[in-house]
Amino acid sequence: xxxxxxxxxxxxxxxxxxxxxxxxxxxxxxxxxxxxxxxxxxxxxxxxxxxxxxxxxxxxxxxxxxxxxxxxxxxxxxxxxxxxxxxxxxxxxxxxxxxxxxxxxxxxxxxxxxxxxxxxxxxxxxxxxxxxxxxxxxxxxxxxxxxxxxxxxxxxxxxxxxxxxxxxxxxxxxxxxxxxxxxxxxx
Numbered sequence: 001x002x003x004x005x006x007x008x009x010x011x012x013x014x015x016x017x018x019x020x021x022x023x024x025x026x027x028x029x030x031x032x033x034x035x036x037x038x039x040x041x042x043x044x045x046x047x048x049x050x051x052x053x054x055x056x057x058x059x060x061x062x063x064x065x066x067x068x069x070x071x072x073x074x075x076x077x078x079x080x081x082x083x084x085x086x087x088x089x090x091x092x093x094x095x096x097x098x099x100x101x102x103x104x105x106x107x108x109x110x111x112x113x114x115x116x117x118x119x120x121x122x123x124x125x126x127x128x129x130x131x132x133x134x135x136x137x138x139x140x141x142x143x144x145x146x147x148x149x150x151x152x153x154x155x156x157x158x159x160x161x162x163x164x165x166x167x168x169x170x171x172x173x174x175x176x177x178x179x180x181x182x183x184x185x186x187x
Contacts, residue, residue: 061104064129065097067114068141071127072096075118075143079183084155084175092157095172096141099159103129103139110134120186138162141172145182152179 072088073081104112113132119125124142131138140160147153155175160166 061101064104064112064114065100068096068100068127069093071114071116071118075120075126075185077183077185077187079187080177080185083177087175092173092175096157096159099139099141099170099172100129107131107138110138112138118185121184123185136162137166140166145177146174151176153177153182155182 072093073085076084076088110131111133113130115125115128115130118127122145124144126141126143128137128140130136139162142158142160144156144158145153146156153176155177157172157174158169159172160168161170
């Protein structure tokens with residue numbers, strides 16, 4: 001439901017019921033949950049991505065890599081994706097793929113999974129690869145929007161590892177956007 005229509009409906013109900021049904025009432029939470037699931041379906045083309053690697057000895061690396069690519073493009077959305085697609089596919093993603101393969105080989109005895117939803121707005125998260133049994137992230141792939149004073153805006157792709165407590169930035173590469181402010185993720 002459009003957000004403005006929902007707000008109008010909430011205000012109208014609150015006025016008509018003399019405050020008996022407030023904006024924090026549980027009836028509105030059900031509308032909100034339906035809206036979120038519809039938005040997620042629309043962004044992902046009606047498909048929910050879910051990948052768990054249950055048998056580490058028979059890991060299909062291609063599935064994990066393809067899922068990672070889909071999550072990256074989901075994060076880019078329709079406004080950013082077409083502009084950076086070529087450079088992402090040729091320069092950035094092969095490096096991400098190499099890091100994922102190294103992670104899979106180093107975690108051969110673990111049950112791996114990949115997060116399902118990249119973050120929107122201006123948040124950095126693309127996806128995380130984690131140990132499902134221990135419920136701990138192993139590696140976190142992020143992209144940060146950086147404004148460089150003379151050059152303009154760049155997307156800095158990087159990852160963090162559990163080995164160093166997710167403190168260090170391991171740079172994968174940068175993609176130039178323009179001198180104009182880039183749109184929000186998932187847009």
